[in-house]
Amino acid sequence: MIYGVAALGLLVAxxxxxxxxxxxxxxxxxxxxxxxxxxxxxxLLAVMGYLAGRxxxxxxxxxxxxxxxxxxxxxxxxxxxxxLGQSRVRS
Amino acid sequence: MGRALGLLVVxxxxxxLLSGIYDHALLFWLGAASCLLCVLxxxxxxxxxxxGTPLELGWRIIVYWPxxxxxxxKANIDVIRRLLRANPDISPTLVRxxxxxxxxxxxxxxxxxxxxxxxxxxxDIDDGKGILVHSLSREGAExxxxxxxxxxxxxxxxxRLHRRAQEDQTP
Amino acid sequence: MDWHVIASGVLVISGAxxxxxxxxxxxxxxxxxxxxxxxSITDTLATFLVLAGLAIPSLVAGEWLIAVKLLLVLIFLWxxxxxxxxxxxxxxxxxxQKPKLDHDLTDGEGDKA
Numbered sequence: 001m002i003y004g005v006a007a008l009g010l011l012v013a014x015x016x017x018x019x020x021x022x023x024x025x026x027x028x029x030x031x032x033x034x035x036x037x038x039x040x041x042x043x044l045l046a047v048m049g050y051l052a053g054r055x056x057x058x059x060x061x062x063x064x065x066x067x068x069x070x071x072x073x074x075x076x077x078x079x080x081x082x083x084l085g086q087s088r089v090r091s
Numbered sequence: 092m093g094r095a096l097g098l099l100v101v102x103x104x105x106x107x108l109l110s111g112i113y114d115h116a117l118l119f120w121l122g123a124a125s126c127l128l129c130v131l132x133x134x135x136x137x138x139x140x141x142x143g144t145p146l147e148l149g150w151r152i153i154v155y156w157p158x159x160x161x162x163x164x165k166a167n168i169d170v171i172r173r174l175l176r177a178n179p180d181i182s183p184t185l186v187r188x189x190x191x192x193x194x195x196x197x198x199x200x201x202x203x204x205x206x207x208x209x210x211x212x213x214x215d216i217d218d219g220k221g222i223l224v225h226s227l228s229r230e231g232a233e234x235x236x237x238x239x240x241x242x243x244x245x246x247x248x249x250x251r252l253h254r255r256a257q258e259d260q261t262p
Numbered sequence: 263m264d265w266h267v268i269a270s271g272v273l274v275i276s277g278a279x280x281x282x283x284x285x286x287x288x289x290x291x292x293x294x295x296x297x298x299x300x301x302s303i304t305d306t307l308a309t310f311l312v313l314a315g316l317a318i319p320s321l322v323a324g325e326w327l328i329a330v331k332l333l334l335v336l337i338f339l340w341x342x343x344x345x346x347x348x349x350x351x352x353x354x355x356x357x358x359q360k361p362k363l364d365h366d367l368t369d370g371e372g373d374k375a
Contacts, residue, residue: 002267002270002271002274002275003271003274005275005278006274006275006277006278006312007278008278009275009278009279009281009282010278010281012282012285013278013281013282013284013285013304014285016282016285016286016288016289017285017288019289020285020288020289020297023289026294026354026359027357028294028350028353028354028357028359029294029297031350031353032288032294032297032298032301032350033288035301035346035347035350036284036285036288036301036304036305039304039305039309039339039343040281040285040304042309042335042339043277043278043281043308043309043312043313046312046313046316046332046335047274047278047312047316050316050319055320055325055328055331058328058331058332058335059109059331061335062109062331062334062335062338065335065338065339065342066338066342069338069342069343069345069346072346072349072350073345073346073349076349076350076353079353079357080353080356105334108327108330108331108334109331109334111327163306163307164307167280167303167306167307170287170299170300170303171280171283171303174283174286174287174290174291174300174303175283179287179290179291181291181296181364182364182365183293183295183296183361183362183363183364183365184363184364184365184366184367185361185363185365185366185367185368185371186367186368187367187368187371202344202348203344203345203348204344206302206344206345206347206348207302207306207340207343207344208306209299209300209302209303209306209307210299211299212295212298212299212302212347212348212351213348213351214295214348214351214352214355215352215355215356223355223368223371225295225351225361227296227299229364229365232365232367236367
């Protein structure tokens with residue numbers, strides 16, 4: 001019950017993040033909103049695991065946390081270098 | 092070599108804690124194989140050095156974390172109070188903090204500590220000019236300039252770490 | 263109700279509330295740098311409160327492996343979120359996005375951006 005309220009709060013926060021992603025106005029605002037959305041997804045996955053009585057969801061949360069980080073770094077790296085392979089070439 | 096062994100121990104511990112199944116021979120050997128493969132790849136990528144596995148930090152980092160945690164909680168409360176006003180009470184400030192650390196690892200720990208405390212955000216690290224910090228309030232910027240965290244991060248670096256950093260730089 | 267149910271509920275609810283505050287802050291604040299400050303509330307204290315709240319019932323039930331997993335999630339998030347924030351701020355600054363400033367205590371670097 002309490003966890004349900006918390007999950008609802010997290011969903012509201014995710015809605016705010018989507019609004020920020022849609023409003024922009026710059027690319028970086030959207031990337032930031034995506035990152036924030038990912039963090040909230042991790043928390044929501046953890047809470048949902050307890051809500052369903054299946055803490056195995058935590059493994060998903062763990063993997064999602066890492067994937068979220070890597071995807072944000074990849075997007076920013078591509079934005080900077082227009083290439084994902086050559087990190088040592090300074091533009 | 093010792094560093095690779097340390098990495099292997101940490102990976103194996105992580106694997107054992109995450110798996111939670113200890114009575115299955117096949118899973119155990121697959122886990123051991125993947126830990127070894129990870130160490131091998133890290134070795135080939137040449138990232139098994141004082142930055143990849145900073146064992147030299149030792150007990151100093153354990154003492155540093157609780158202090159950082161309390162700073163994070165205090166900064167959070169401050170930012171939340173500023174956000175919840177009818178008009179957000181902010182005065183964005185840009186400031187350069189001269190780093191006192193001797194190694195890149197120390198500078199990274201300092202920059203990440205600044206970013207981890209809400210209200211201050213490191214934007215650029217320059218070896219000569221220091222760290223460019225964006226702060227939500229003038230008080231936060233003055234807190235960065237008081238160099239408390241800077242000194243503590245510099246104290247994390249033992250002489251051994253400094254020596255290792257120089258050895259790793261000159262192959 | 264048991265004490266641990268109440269403690270866990272209070273921690274998780276306050277964590278969820280802080281998440282909402284942080285997200286609300288990103289809607290109110292004027293530019294990407296100030297919004298990153300609001301987003302870091304979600305990344306730090308809110309994450310800690312939610313995960314600590316979830317750890318309490320597991321610890322009481324003696325399922326310490328689950329508590330360790332929660333601790334690992336917390337460690338991963340706290341190690342990676344400053345790097346993501348730094349990358350976003352760095353990229354915005356070098357994409358010539360000027361921060362809106364009240365005070366510039368550097369020698370005018372905010373205008374160079």
